[in-house]
Amino acid sequence: MEQPLGYVDRTHPNLVYRLKKALYNLKQAPRAWLNKIGWYLVTSGFQTSNVDFSLYVKKTDCHSHSHLC
Numbered sequence: 001m002e003q004p005l006g007y008v009d010r011t012h013p014n015l016v017y018r019l020k021k022a023l024y025n026l027k028q029a030p031r032a033w034l035n036k037i038g039w040y041l042v043t044s045g046f047q048t049s050n051v052d053f054s055l056y057v058k059k060t061d062c063h064s065h066s067h068l069c
Contacts, residue, residue, distance in 0.1 A: 001016045003009060034054065041056045042048070049055035 003013070003016055009015065038048070038056070044058075046056040046058045049057060
């Protein structure tokens, strides 16, 4: 292990810190990401699926058979 560039402690260049718990609640990172992207999608007109909480659907008034409306 070595100190990351930009964060070198010049008074103790051979020492590194040992973390006793996860940084920034990394164990909860996927949940936080899903909450954030979910909020964005819902405010953008998407609706959550009743079957899968990670599936978002946006209905449009497009009646053509092409994928581009």
